[in-house]
Amino acid sequence: MAVNASKQQIQVPHDRSLTRADCGNIGRATRRGAGLKLQLARRVQSGISNILRTNEYRTLPGDFQEKNGHNPEFMDEPEPEHGHESVMLAETIEALAVRPGAVVVDCTVGRGGHSVAVAAALGPEGKLIGLDADPRNIEYARTRLQTAGCPVHLFNANFSELDLVLREVGIPQVDALLADLGLSTNQFLTPDYGMSFSEQGPLDMRIDPRTRLTASQIVNRFGERELADLLYHLSDERFSRRIARKIVEARKVSPIKSTSDLAELVRSAVPSTGAGRAGTRIDPATRTFMALRMKVNEEVENLSRLLEVAPGHLKPGGRMAVISFHSVEDRAVKQAFRFAEQTGLLKVVTKKPLSPSDLETARNPRARSAKLRVAEKT
Numbered sequence: 001m002a003v004n005a006s007k008q009q010i011q012v013p014h015d016r017s018l019t020r021a022d023c024g025n026i027g028r029a030t031r032r033g034a035g036l037k038l039q040l041a042r043r044v045q046s047g048i049s050n051i052l053r054t055n056e057y058r059t060l061p062g063d064f065q066e067k068n069g070h071n072p073e074f075m076d077e078p079e080p081e082h083g084h085e086s087v088m089l090a091e092t093i094e095a096l097a098v099r100p101g102a103v104v105v106d107c108t109v110g111r112g113g114h115s116v117a118v119a120a121a122l123g124p125e126g127k128l129i130g131l132d133a134d135p136r137n138i139e140y141a142r143t144r145l146q147t148a149g150c151p152v153h154l155f156n157a158n159f160s161e162l163d164l165v166l167r168e169v170g171i172p173q174v175d176a177l178l179a180d181l182g183l184s185t186n187q188f189l190t191p192d193y194g195m196s197f198s199e200q201g202p203l204d205m206r207i208d209p210r211t212r213l214t215a216s217q218i219v220n221r222f223g224e225r226e227l228a229d230l231l232y233h234l235s236d237e238r239f240s241r242r243i244a245r246k247i248v249e250a251r252k253v254s255p256i257k258s259t260s261d262l263a264e265l266v267r268s269a270v271p272s273t274g275a276g277r278a279g280t281r282i283d284p285a286t287r288t289f290m291a292l293r294m295k296v297n298e299e300v301e302n303l304s305r306l307l308e309v310a311p312g313h314l315k316p317g318g319r320m321a322v323i324s325f326h327s328v329e330d331r332a333v334k335q336a337f338r339f340a341e342q343t344g345l346l347k348v349v350t351k352k353p354l355s356p357s358d359l360e361t362a363r364n365p366r367a368r369s370a371k372l373r374v375a376e377k378t
């Protein structure tokens with residue numbers, strides 16, 4: 001496929017998966033040709049980036065008790081069918097106002113649960129475009145969506161590359177867009193992703209194997225101060241300095257290789273009783289693992305980029321729904337929607353976020369902290 005960026009033809013292979021090099025080439029050429037984006041987009045972006053950079057970006061301590069998948073309480077839950085149980089499924093379909101014949105983007109296809117339901121609502125005249133940064137999940141969903149009732153275009157792509165994906169399919173504006181943030185349960189539970197501190201696994205944490213930075217590189221190469229700052233800023237870890245010191249001391253003896261080695265180190269670095277620990281059921285390694293995962297997968301930057309570009313890809317009246325699992329993300333979504341409303345780009349549909357019903361959280365405790373926010377293009 002040839003993409004016209006900056007009057008320069010960029011060839012993109014027809015195999016549906018955009019490579020990083022393709023994206024880089026198109027992105028650079030587009031930036032050269034188009035210059036800076038609309039003032040409006042910049043204002044929204046700078047607002048979001050500020051939120052994400054400052055203290056407001058810190059998670060509230062209580063969040064971790066309900067953090068999807070990283071709570072030992074949830075680790076004991078059986079792995080659901082398809083590796084993940086979709087959260088707030090009926091509410092999401094309703095919120096997106098999916099109607100037959102529409103075009104919908106699922107930015108986080110995962111194991112395909114939301115996508116299957118969206119495709120059923122779209123009917124044969126509709127179209128589903130799906131993205132996921134994890135090639136394993138997108139392949140699983142591809143199989144599951146083979147019998148979908150509408151044409152489906154799946155991409156192993158990051159949602160920060162939404163512009164490029166929509167250019168590839170030749171549909172600049174869509175009727176609805178969904179992002180169900182975070183990780184799927186199978187990613188937390190499968191040891192070789194390296195996300196789980198209750199299983200022995202490599203210190204990897206990449207959902208996309210094309211990502212260059214791994215958790216091992218951070219843990220074994222970052223300076224003590226850099227490590228401590230990362231833990232403090234990304235997960236509000238109050239023992240960040242102690243943990244960083246312990247990591248640096250341990251790796252002088254031998255590299256830290258596995259998730260369980262790291263989890264043990266962190267546990268040994270923090271006091272077993274006292275402020276912040278007494279009475280908690282949360283594993284002391286929780287925040288460290290979360291901060292590393294966020295850094296490795298550039299979660300802040302990618303969400304920021306998605307929130308910046310998504311409204312521009314909605315048709316008037318089109319809807320955007322975002323499900324988040326902790327206050328960091330929820331606040332970013334809320335602020336982005338608010339900025340976009342102030343600038344006349346979106347109308348916020350959910351003044352307060354929707355939460356899962358008691359019935360759903362009883363059946364699926366992992367859904368407990370989900371928040372669904374919806375906005376409509378004006």
Ligand SMILES: C[S@@+](CC[C@H](N)C(=O)[O-])C[C@H]1O[C@@H](n2cnc3c(N)ncnc32)[C@H](O)[C@@H]1O
Pocket residue numbers: 084085086087107108109110111112113114115131132133134137157158159160180181182183184207302303
């Ligand atoms: C909570 S799961 C989605 C589950 C899905 N809605 C379902 O019903 O099966 C989140 C998915 O988003 C993907 N993901 C996370 N960050 C991403 C990003 N920046 N770009 C694309 N996919 C991403 C993860 O790999 C994971 O598969």
